[in-house]
Amino acid sequence: MKHVIAATAALVLATSATAQDGPAPSPHEIVAGAPQSEWVAIQREDLLVMTLAPDRDGNVRRVVIQLMPAPFSQGWVKNIRTLARAQWYDGTSINRVQDNYVVQWGDVDGEDAAKAKPLPEGLQVMGEDEYARSDAVKFFDVVWGQLGWRSSSEIVQSIRTQLGPRADFDDAYSATVGFHSGFPFGQSSEIRHQSDAMYIRTADAWPVHCYGMVGVGRSYSPDTGSGAELYTVIGHAPRHLDRNTALVGRVIEGIEHLSSLPRGTGELGFYESADERVTIESIRMGTEAEVAPFEYLDTESATFARYAEARANRRDPFFIVPAGGADICNIPVPVRRVAAQ
Amino acid sequence: MKHVIAATAALVLATSATAQDGPAPSPHEIVAGAPQSEWVAIQREDLLVMTLAPDRDGNVRRVVIQLMPAPFSQGWVKNIRTLARAQWYDGTSINRVQDNYVVQWGDVDGEDAAKAKPLPEGLQVMGEDEYARSDAVKFFDVVWGQLGWRSSSEIVQSIRTQLGPRADFDDAYSATVGFHSGFPFGQSSEIRHQSDAMYIRTADAWPVHCYGMVGVGRSYSPDTGSGAELYTVIGHAPRHLDRNTALVGRVIEGIEHLSSLPRGTGELGFYESADERVTIESIRMGTEAEVAPFEYLDTESATFARYAEARANRRDPFFIVPAGGADICNIPVPVRRVAAQ
Numbered sequence: 001m002k003h004v005i006a007a008t009a010a011l012v013l014a015t016s017a018t019a020q021d022g023p024a025p026s027p028h029e030i031v032a033g034a035p036q037s038e039w040v041a042i043q044r045e046d047l048l049v050m051t052l053a054p055d056r057d058g059n060v061r062r063v064v065i066q067l068m069p070a071p072f073s074q075g076w077v078k079n080i081r082t083l084a085r086a087q088w089y090d091g092t093s094i095n096r097v098q099d100n101y102v103v104q105w106g107d108v109d110g111e112d113a114a115k116a117k118p119l120p121e122g123l124q125v126m127g128e129d130e131y132a133r134s135d136a137v138k139f140f141d142v143v144w145g146q147l148g149w150r151s152s153s154e155i156v157q158s159i160r161t162q163l164g165p166r167a168d169f170d171d172a173y174s175a176t177v178g179f180h181s182g183f184p185f186g187q188s189s190e191i192r193h194q195s196d197a198m199y200i201r202t203a204d205a206w207p208v209h210c211y212g213m214v215g216v217g218r219s220y221s222p223d224t225g226s227g228a229e230l231y232t233v234i235g236h237a238p239r240h241l242d243r244n245t246a247l248v249g250r251v252i253e254g255i256e257h258l259s260s261l262p263r264g265t266g267e268l269g270f271y272e273s274a275d276e277r278v279t280i281e282s283i284r285m286g287t288e289a290e291v292a293p294f295e296y297l298d299t300e301s302a303t304f305a306r307y308a309e310a311r312a313n314r315r316d317p318f319f320i321v322p323a324g325g326a327d328i329c330n331i332p333v334p335v336r337r338v339a340a341q
Numbered sequence: 342m343k344h345v346i347a348a349t350a351a352l353v354l355a356t357s358a359t360a361q362d363g364p365a366p367s368p369h370e371i372v373a374g375a376p377q378s379e380w381v382a383i384q385r386e387d388l389l390v391m392t393l394a395p396d397r398d399g400n401v402r403r404v405v406i407q408l409m410p411a412p413f414s415q416g417w418v419k420n421i422r423t424l425a426r427a428q429w430y431d432g433t434s435i436n437r438v439q440d441n442y443v444v445q446w447g448d449v450d451g452e453d454a455a456k457a458k459p460l461p462e463g464l465q466v467m468g469e470d471e472y473a474r475s476d477a478v479k480f481f482d483v484v485w486g487q488l489g490w491r492s493s494s495e496i497v498q499s500i501r502t503q504l505g506p507r508a509d510f511d512d513a514y515s516a517t518v519g520f521h522s523g524f525p526f527g528q529s530s531e532i533r534h535q536s537d538a539m540y541i542r543t544a545d546a547w548p549v550h551c552y553g554m555v556g557v558g559r560s561y562s563p564d565t566g567s568g569a570e571l572y573t574v575i576g577h578a579p580r581h582l583d584r585n586t587a588l589v590g591r592v593i594e595g596i597e598h599l600s601s602l603p604r605g606t607g608e609l610g611f612y613e614s615a616d617e618r619v620t621i622e623s624i625r626m627g628t629e630a631e632v633a634p635f636e637y638l639d640t641e642s643a644t645f646a647r648y649a650e651a652r653a654n655r656r657d658p659f660f661i662v663p664a665g666g667a668d669i670c671n672i673p674v675p676v677r678r679v680a681a682q
Contacts, residue, residue, distance in 0.1 A: 056397070099597045100552050128661055170511040172653070172666035211441050211577045221661055236552045236577050236670050240655050243662040256440045256604040263597040312513070314581050320469055320562055321584040325513035327668060329577050 024315035027307050031334045034303035039295040040182065041338070042066055047286025047294070048084060048249070052094070052257060053279040061278075063254035064291060065214055066335070068247060069181040071133055072207055075126040076216050076246045079227035081285060086120035088228070089283035094261065098269025100235030103258040104217055105280060106228050111219070119228060126224045131243045132188075132206035168312070168325030173239045177208070177328040179299035182335075183250070184208050184328045186242055207247040210237050210329035212255050216246040234259040237329040252294055252335045297334040307334070365656035368648050372675045375644035380636040381523065382679070383407055388627025388635070389425060389590070393435070393598060394620040402619075404595035405632060406555055407676070409588060410522040412474050413548055416467040417557050417587045420568035422626060427461040429569065430624035435602065439610025441576030444599040445558055446621060447569050452560070460569060467565045472584045473529075473547035509653070509666030514580045518549070518669040520640035523676075524591070525549050525669045527583055548588040551578050551670035553596050557587040575600040578670040593635055593676045638675040648675070 025033070046069075052061035067077050083089060089106075096104035109115035171177045174186030188203045207213070214232045218225030224246060232251055251258070261278065264271040271277050297304050311331045313322035366374070387410070393402035408418050424430060430447075437445035450456035512518045515527030529544045550556070555573045559566030565587060573592055592599070602619065605612040612618050638645050652672045654663035 097601075099600055131662070168513050170513045172509050172511045172668045173664045220658055237668075239671065240652070240660070240664050240667065242664065244655075244660050259440055260438075260601050260603055262601055311581070314585075317561055319581070319585050321472070323514045323581050323583065326581065327513045327578075330580060 023317045025310070026316035027310045027314075029316075030303060030307045030310050031297060034297055034301065038298045038301035038303050039336075040298050042252075042294045042296060042335075044286035044291070044293075045081075047289075047291055048080065048283055049286060049289035049291050050089075050254075050283045051281045053281055061254070061257040063257055064252050064286075064294070065249045066182075066252045066294070066296075067249040068207060069183060072183075072205075073130065073246045073248050075124045075130060076225070076227045076248050079123045079126075080230075080248060082120055082122055083226075083228055084283050084285050085288075087282065087284075088117070088120055089280055092117070092280050093277040094258070094271075094280065095264075095277055096231075096268060096270045097234075097258075097261045097264050099263045101233070101238060101269065102231040103234050103261060104229065104231040106217060106230060108274075108277065110229055119226065123226050123228075125226075126246065128222065128224055130224070131246060132204040134204050169328065170325065171328065173208070173242060176202070178205075179304070179333065180205070182296040182299050182333050184210055184331075184333070186239075186328075206243050208237070208328060209233055209239050209241045209247065210250075210332070211235070212251040212332075213247050214249045214251060215241065216248055218245060232258055237327075239329075253337075293338040294335055295338050296336075299333060304333075307331075364658045366651070367657035368651045368655075370657075371644060371648045371651050372638060375638055375642065379639045379642035379644050380677075381639050383593075383635045383637060383676075385627035385632070385634075386422075388630075388632060389421070389624055390627060390630040390632050391430075391595075391624045392622045394622055402595070402598040404598055405593050405627075405635070406590045407523075407593045407635070407637075408590040409548060410524060413524075413546075414471065414557075414587045414589050416465045416471060417566070417568045417589050420464045420467075421571075421589060423461055423463055424567075424569055425624050425626050426629075428623065428625075429458070429461055430621055433458070433621050434618040435599070435612075435621065436605075436618055437572075437609060437611045438575075438599075438602045438605050440604045442574070442579060442610065443572040444575050444602060445570065445572040447558060447571060449615075449618065451570055460567065464567050464569075466567075467587065469563065469565055471565070472587060473545040475545050510669065511666065512669065514549070514583060517543070519546075520645070520674065521546070523637040523640050523674050525551055525672075525674070527580075527669075547584050549578070549669060550574055550580050550582045550588065551591075551673070552576070553592040553673075554588050555590040555592060556582065557589055559586060573599055578668075580670075593637075594678075634679040635676055636679050637677075640674060645674075648672075 046067045048065040048067065050063040050065065052063070055061055067080070068074075092105060092107050094103060094105045095108050096102065107117045109117065169177055171186065175189035176187045178185055178187060184207070185205050186208045187205045190203045209215070211233050214230055216225035216227050217229035217231050227246075227248065230248070232255065234255070262276065263269055264276065266272040297307070308326070308331050312326040313324060315322055387408045389406040389408065391404040391406065393404070396402055408421070409415075433446060433448050435444060435446045436449050437443065448458045450458065510518055512527065516530035517528045519526055519528060525548070526546050527549045528546045531544045548554070552574050555571055557566035557568050558570035558572050568587075568589065571589070573596065575596070603617065604610055605617065607613040638648070649667070649672050653667035654665060656663055
C-alpha cells in the first residue's frame with residue numbers, strides 16, 4: 001500500500017520539473033550517462049554460451065547466460081560448470097515452451113532411467129535449505145541498507161536519504177527486495193518490539209524469478225535437481241517459484257531465441273513430437289567459447305539508484321502519470337557488451 | 342512489506358496440513374471445482390476476433406480479445422467497435438514485437454498523413470482523464486471491500502474474514518489492487534485521520550497492464566490514440582504504463598500467435614522491413630464472426646477468493662515454501678470456452 005508516498009511524489013515531481021531544463025532523462029538515458037567506474041566486468045568463468053541449431057532460415061541462435069554470484073546456489077552452479085565442461089548438454093534439446101511461463105531444456109529422456117543420458121561424475125546433491133541463505137552478505141537494498149537490527153525510524157530516514165520520498169518498492173512476496181552483485185533478491189525480516197520502537201533486520205535472502213532468470217528443473221521434493229535440466233522465465237515473473245527451485249543465473253543476451261519459440265501443445269507446454277524440439281548444439285563455459293565481454297551496472301552505484309527511482313517514476317516525455325513505485329522485476333539490471341577498445 | 346503476515350502464514354499452513362486429507366488442491370483444481378453459477382458468460386458484442394495471415398506452414402492464427410467492461414475506457418472501446426464494423430483493420434499489420442514488452446499492430450503508415458489509411462467517420466477523441474475513473478463502481482477488492490470511508494481496523498478485520506490472515510497483495514504501483522467484472526484494477530486511496538483512527542476510501546480506479554492486456558497505442562501527449570493502433574503485453578507487467586495509456590481489453594485465446602512472433606530488430610522492436618510484418622486479414626466483432634462462446638470466473642465469487650488465496654500460497658505437491666502473497670498480475674482471471682451442450 002502506498003497512500004502517503006503517492007501524495008508526496010506529486011509534490012516532489014512538481015519541484016523537480018521547475019528546477020530542471022528540458023525533458024527529464026529516461027531510465028535508458030540515465031544508464032547511458034553512468035561513468036565507466038560504475039560498470040562491473042562479468043568474468044568469463046561466470047558465463048555460459050548456449051548454441052541452438054540454426055533456425056529455418058539458417059540463422060545462428062546463441063544465448064548467453066550469466067551464472068549466479070556467491071553465496072547463492074553455488075552447488076548447482078558448480079554442477080552446471082561440470083556438465084558444461086563435460087560437454088554433457090550437447091545434443092540435448094528444448095523440450096518445453098509454456099506461454100507466459102518458462103522455456104525448459106535438457107535430456108528429453110532424463111526421467112526414464114533406461115534411456116537417460118548418463119551424467120558426468122562429481123555432481124553434488126543439493127538440499128532445499130540452499131534455496132535461501134541466512135548467512136548472506138552485506139546487502140545494499142534499493143529500499144534500505146540492512147546491517148543487523150535497525151529501528152523503523154532509522155529505516156524511514158534511510159529510505160529518504162537514498163531515493164528521496166518518491167519511490168515505493170512494496171513487494172507481495174517478501175519483506176523487502178533488493179539487489180546484490182547485480183542480481184535481484186527477496187528478503188525475509190525478523191522483527192523485535194522494544195519499548196515503543198520496532199526493530200527490523202534481514203533474516204534470509206534468496207534470488208527471485210524475474211524475466212530471463214535461469215533455474216534448475218526438478219522433480220517432486222526432496223529432489224532439488226542437479227542442473228542438467230534448466231529453464232528460463234519468458235513471462236510475468238512467477239515469483240511463487242522463489243525458494244521452491246534453485247535460481248542459477250539469468251540470460252543476458254539472446255533470450256529472443258527462446259521466448260519466440262513456438263509454444264508446446266502438450267501439458268505444461270511440453271512439445272509432443274521430436275521434430276518440435278530444438279537441438280542444443282552445445283553449451284560451453286565462457287572460458288571455452290568465443291564470446292564478447294559483458295559488464296553490468298553496479299547495483300550499489302549512484303547511477304543505479306537514480307535508474308531505479310526513474311523506473312519507479314517515469315518522467316520522460318511519453319509519460320503523464322509517474323507510478324510512484326516499481327516492483328523489483330520491473331527494474332532490470334542493465335547489462336551490456338563491453339565496447340571494443 | 343510483510344513481516345507479520347509471513348510469520349502467521351506458517352502457522353496457518355501447519356494447521357491446514359493436518360486438517361486436510363490428501364494433497365492440497367492446486368489453483369487449477371480449485372477453479373475446476375467452481376459451480377456453473379460462478380461462471381459469467383462473455384457477451385459476443387464484447388469479443389473481437391483477429392485473424393492473422395496463416396503461418397509458414399499454413400496454420401490458421403486467430404486471436405480472441407475480450408473488451409473492457411464499463412465504466413472503463415468506453416470511448417476507445419466504442420471506437421474499436423466502429424473500426425471493426427467498418428472492417429478498417431483488415432489489411433493492416435503487426436508492426437512491432439519487442440521482447441518482454443509488447444506486440445503492436447495497426448496501419449504501418451499511420452503517422453504519415455499522406456499515406457495513412459483513412460479512418461472511418463465517428464471516432465471519438467478521448468481525454469487523458471479517462472485513464473482512471475473516480476466515479477467507479479462498487480469495488481470488491483480481493484483484499485477488502487471498499488464502500489466509502491472505512492477505518493483501518495475495519496479493513497484488517499475485513500481482510501481476515503475474506504482470506505484469512507494468509508495472503509498479502511501489496512502493490513508497488515497503487516494503494517490497493519482488486520478485481521471488477523473479471524478484470525484487474527489498481528486503486529488510489531484517500532486517507533483521513535480522526536482521533537486515533539485512520540480512515541481510508543478508494544479515490545480512483547484504473548485497469549492495470551498485466552500479461553495479455555490490450556491497450557491503445559498513441560503519440561506524445563495530449564493525443565490519447567483512437568484505437569486504430571493497438572498493443573498487447575507479452576512480458577512482465579509494464580505497470581508504469583498504467584494511467585498513461587488506455588487499456589481496452591485482454592487476449593483470452595491465441596496470444597501465443599503474438600507472443601511467439603520473431604522480435605523486431607529496429608528501435609523499440611519495430612520490424613524494419615515489410616516482409617517481417619504479419620498481415621492482419623481481419624478483425625471482426627464477436628457478433629460478426631464464428632467464435633465459440635466464452636465465460637470467466639466471477640471475480641466476486643467464493644471460488645475466485647479461494648483461487649486467489651491459493652495462488653498466493655501454493656500448497657500443491659510441487660511446492661515447498663508458499664510465498665504468502667501474490668501480485669495482481671500473478672492472479673490471472675480464469676477464462677474458458679463454454680463446453681458444448
